[in-house]
Amino acid sequence: MPPTDPAIQLDRVSRHYTMGETSVRAVNELSLSVANNEFLALLGSSGSGKSTLLNLIAGLDRPTSGSIFAHGQNIASLNSLELARYRRNTIGMIFQSFNLLPRMTLEENVELPLRLAELDRSERPARVREALERVRLTHRLGHRPTELSGGEQQRVAIARALVNRPKILLADEPTGNLDSATGEAILTLLRDLQSQLGMTIVMVTHERPLAEAFADRLAIMGDGKLLSTSTAKGLSQ
Amino acid sequence: MKARDLTDLALRNLRESMLRNALTTLGVAVGVASFVAIISIGVGLQQLASKRLSESGLFDTIIVTPKTNLRGMGRPQPEPESDKPPRPLDEDARREFEKLPNVVEVYPQIRFFTEVRFNNKPFATVVAGMPDSSRNSGSFDGMQGSFFSSITANEAILQIEFAKDLSDQPASLIGQELVLRYAERQSLPSAGATADASGNSPDSPGGGFSIVPKELRLKIVGIVETEPAAGYGGFGNARLLIPLATASTLRAAQVNDLRDIVRDSGSNKTTYASLSVRAKSPSQVDALESSIKKMGFRAFSLLDASKSLRIFFTVFDLLVGIFGSLALAIATLGIVNTLVMAILERRREIGVLKALGASDSDVQRLFFVEAGVMGAIGGIFGVLFGWLLGRAITFGTNFYLHRQNLNPIELTAVPWWLILFALAVAILVSLAAGLYPASRAAKLNPVDALRYE
Numbered sequence: 001m002p003p004t005d006p007a008i009q010l011d012r013v014s015r016h017y018t019m020g021e022t023s024v025r026a027v028n029e030l031s032l033s034v035a036n037n038e039f040l041a042l043l044g045s046s047g048s049g050k051s052t053l054l055n056l057i058a059g060l061d062r063p064t065s066g067s068i069f070a071h072g073q074n075i076a077s078l079n080s081l082e083l084a085r086y087r088r089n090t091i092g093m094i095f096q097s098f099n100l101l102p103r104m105t106l107e108e109n110v111e112l113p114l115r116l117a118e119l120d121r122s123e124r125p126a127r128v129r130e131a132l133e134r135v136r137l138t139h140r141l142g143h144r145p146t147e148l149s150g151g152e153q154q155r156v157a158i159a160r161a162l163v164n165r166p167k168i169l170l171a172d173e174p175t176g177n178l179d180s181a182t183g184e185a186i187l188t189l190l191r192d193l194q195s196q197l198g199m200t201i202v203m204v205t206h207e208r209p210l211a212e213a214f215a216d217r218l219a220i221m222g223d224g225k226l227l228s229t230s231t232a233k234g235l236s237q
Numbered sequence: 238m239k240a241r242d243l244t245d246l247a248l249r250n251l252r253e254s255m256l257r258n259a260l261t262t263l264g265v266a267v268g269v270a271s272f273v274a275i276i277s278i279g280v281g282l283q284q285l286a287s288k289r290l291s292e293s294g295l296f297d298t299i300i301v302t303p304k305t306n307l308r309g310m311g312r313p314q315p316e317p318e319s320d321k322p323p324r325p326l327d328e329d330a331r332r333e334f335e336k337l338p339n340v341v342e343v344y345p346q347i348r349f350f351t352e353v354r355f356n357n358k359p360f361a362t363v364v365a366g367m368p369d370s371s372r373n374s375g376s377f378d379g380m381q382g383s384f385f386s387s388i389t390a391n392e393a394i395l396q397i398e399f400a401k402d403l404s405d406q407p408a409s410l411i412g413q414e415l416v417l418r419y420a421e422r423q424s425l426p427s428a429g430a431t432a433d434a435s436g437n438s439p440d441s442p443g444g445g446f447s448i449v450p451k452e453l454r455l456k457i458v459g460i461v462e463t464e465p466a467a468g469y470g471g472f473g474n475a476r477l478l479i480p481l482a483t484a485s486t487l488r489a490a491q492v493n494d495l496r497d498i499v500r501d502s503g504s505n506k507t508t509y510a511s512l513s514v515r516a517k518s519p520s521q522v523d524a525l526e527s528s529i530k531k532m533g534f535r536a537f538s539l540l541d542a543s544k545s546l547r548i549f550f551t552v553f554d555l556l557v558g559i560f561g562s563l564a565l566a567i568a569t570l571g572i573v574n575t576l577v578m579a580i581l582e583r584r585r586e587i588g589v590l591k592a593l594g595a596s597d598s599d600v601q602r603l604f605f606v607e608a609g610v611m612g613a614i615g616g617i618f619g620v621l622f623g624w625l626l627g628r629a630i631t632f633g634t635n636f637y638l639h640r641q642n643l644n645p646i647e648l649t650a651v652p653w654w655l656i657l658f659a660l661a662v663a664i665l666v667s668l669a670a671g672l673y674p675a676s677r678a679a680k681l682n683p684v685d686a687l688r689y690e
Contacts, residue, residue: 060592060683081596088594099589099687103253115242116594160593 006069007168007200008034008057013066014224015052026052027063028224039194039201041211044221050204051172053221057202058091058170059083071167088117092161092199096173098153100145106132106156107141113164131159134193151182158189162197169194171203175210183207187214238599247606254579261568261575262615268568269619269663272561273655274626279557281627281649283550290546296519299526299538300346301326301334302511324533326509334514337528339521344368345509347484348475349491354416355403362399364417365475366484370515379644382411382459389482393417393455397462399476410457417477420490421451448490455479565662568615569670572608576674580604580681587678588686597679604675605668612667616660623659624651 015027026049034040042050055061056068059075068075075086087093100109110128119127132138135155145153154174161169171190175183191214194201205211211218220227238246251258290296304323324330334343347366352359371377372384377394385392393415400407403415424446461478491510514529514536516522522538529536580587587600627649635645 055684084594084596093592113593118239
C-alpha cells in the first residue's frame with residue numbers, strides 16, 4: 001500500500017481552450033489525489049486530457065479553474081517566476097521524444113537543470129556523474145544524444161530529470177518511442193529509482209499492460225474527466 | 238541562471254549556427270566599420286583644420302589694445318566690460334600680461350609703412366615684426382629658403398607677391414640684400430611735466446618726438462607663399478617680415494605714436510598700439526581674455542570664429558554619423574532576422590528549457606546575450622575594419638597628393654573615444670535588436686513549444 005500523505009492534490013481542476021469559436025474542455029472539473037511515493041499511471045485514449053493534466057501538474061500550463069496542490073503548495077496561484085522555480089526544484093519531467101538538446105553532450109544535457117538552479121559550478125560534475133551512474137551511462141559522458149539508442153536517450157532524460165532531486169517525476173508517454181523490451185527496461189529503472197530515492201511518479205501512457213505491471217494505481221481519463229481509479233493489482237484481477 | 242552560464246550557453250548556441258551567425262556578425266562589423274570610417278574622416282578633417290588654425294596662432298592669441306584708441310575716434314563707444322579706468326598699454330602692462338597664468342608669450346604688434354629699395358627701385362609696403370614663435374606656426378612650412386637665423390638678425394622674409402614685384406624670378410632673391418627706408422622716432426625732451434594722474438588734461442602736453450628717415454640693409458633669407466601677417470589686429474597686409482626684436486630696435490614711427498602725442502599718456506614710457514598675448518591653448522583664451530579686460534584693456538580674439546568652426550564640425554560629424562549609422566541600422570535588421578529565425582528553430586529547445594525550470598527572464602536574457610555577443614564581436618571587428626578603411630583612404634589620398642606634389646595629410650583619425658563609442662553603439666544597437674526576439678522567445682508557451690516538431 002502506498003503512503004496516504006498526498007503529494008499531489010487536484011481539486012475540481014478545469015482547463016478549457018478556445019479553438020476558433022469552439023471551447024474545448026481538455027480537463028473538466030477533475031479531482032484526484034496522488035499519494036507520496038506513489039506511482040500513478042494516467043491512461044486514456046487520445047484527446048482524453050491526460051497530457052494536459054500532466055502539464056498542469058508540471059506547472060507548464062495553468063488551470064482555468066480549480067486548485068492544484070503539490071506538497072502543500074497551490075501552484076495555480078504562483079506567478080511565472082515562482083512557477084519556474086517549482087518546475088526546477090519540485091518537478092522532474094521526461095517525454096516520449098526524450099527532448100534532449102541535440103547540440104549538447106550527455107554531460108551538458110544533464111547539467112542543464114543544475115545551471116538553471118544556479119548550483120555552484122564545483123558541485124556540478126559530481127551531481128551529473130551521480131545522476132548518470134543511476135541510469136548506468138557514465139561511460140558515454142561526452143557523446144551527443146544522436147549517437148545513442150532510444151533507450152539510452154530516455155535514460156539520459158531520466159538522469160536529467162533526477163539531477164535536481166525532484167519530489168515528483170512526471171513522465172509523458174516515456175515508452176512511446178521505444179520497443180517493448182526497452183520500454184520495460186525503462187520502467188524497471190523508474191521503479192528502482194523510485195524505491196531508492198523515494199519520489200512520486202505520474203506517468204501518462206496508453207500502454208495498459210505496462211501500466212498494470214509497473215504502476216501502483218491506474219487512473220483512467222475520458223473527455224477531460226476521471227472515469228475510474230483502481231490499484232493495478234485490482235485491475236489486473 | 239548565472240551570467241557565466243548564460244554566456245556559455247549563448248556562445249554555444251552562436252557556435253552551432255556558425256555560418257549564419259558569422260554572417261550576421263559580419264553585417265554588424267560592416268555597419269560599424271562604415272560608421273567608424275566615416276566618423277574618423279570627420280574627426281581627421283576636424284583635427285587637420287584645428288591643427289592648421291591653432292598653428293596659425295589665430296585662435297590662441299588675444300589682441301590687446303588700449304581702451305581708447307583710434308577706433309573710438311569721433312564717437313563714444315560703449316564699454317560694457319569696463320570696471321577699471323583705461324590704462325596705457327606700456328611695458329608695465331606687458332609684464333603684467335606675461336605673469337598671467339597660461340600665457341606663453343606677449344609681444345607687440347610692430348608694423349610700419351616703409352619704402353624698400355631694391356636694385357635702386359623704390360617699392361612701398363608694410364613691414365611686420367614676426368615673433369620667433371611664429372617659426373612653428375605652420376605659416377612658414379612650405380617656404381623657400383629659411384626662417385630668420387636669429388631673433389635679432391638683419392634678415393627679411395618676403396611674401397611671394399612682393400617678391401614677384403621685386404623680381405621676375407623670386408627664388409633668385411634669396412641671399413640678396415635690400416634696403417629698408419623707414420621713419421625713426423626720436424624723442425624730444427619733455428616740454429611740461431604737469432600732467433595729472435589721469436593723463437587726460439588737454440592742457441598738459443607731454444614730450445614730443447621728431448621723425449628721422451633711416452635706412453637698414455636686410456638680407457633676404459626666405460620667401461613665403463602664405464600671409465603670416467595678414468591684416469589681423471593691425472592694418473594692411475605686411476609683405477615684408479623681419480624678426481620682431483629687430484623691428485623693435487628700429488623705433489620706427491607707428492600709428493599709435495601720433496595718438497600718444499595728442500592724448501599724452503603722462504609718462505615717457507613706450508606704449509604699444511597693441512600687444513599679442515598667446516595662450517597655451519585655445520581653451521584658455523576665454524579666461525585670459527576676460528582677465529585682461531578686467532585689467533582695463535580692450536581685448537579680443539578669434540575664438541568666436543573657432544567656436545563656429547567647432548559647431549560646424551559637430552554638425553558635420555552628426556550628419557556623417559547619420560549616414561554611417563544607416564549601414565548599422567541594416568545590420569540591426571540582420572540581427573533581428575537571425576534571432577527570430579533562431580526562435581523558430583529552437584522553439585522546442587525553449588520549451589525544454591522552460592520545462593526544466595528556466596524562467597521567462599532566463600530565456601529572454603539568453604537571447605539578449607546572444608544579440609549582445611554578436612554586437613560585441615561585430616563591434617570589435619568593425620572598429621578594426623573601420624580603422625583599416627580609414628588608413629586605406631588616407632593612403633589613397635596621400636598617394637594622390639604626392640602625385641600633385643603636395644604634402645601628405647592625416648585624413649582620418651580614430652581617437653580612443655571613437656573606439657569606445659563604436660563598441661558601445663554596436664552592443665547597444667544589437668541589444669535593442671535583440672529586444673523583440675528575446676521577449677518573443679520568453680513569452681513562448683512551453684506546452685506549445687514542446688509539442689512543436
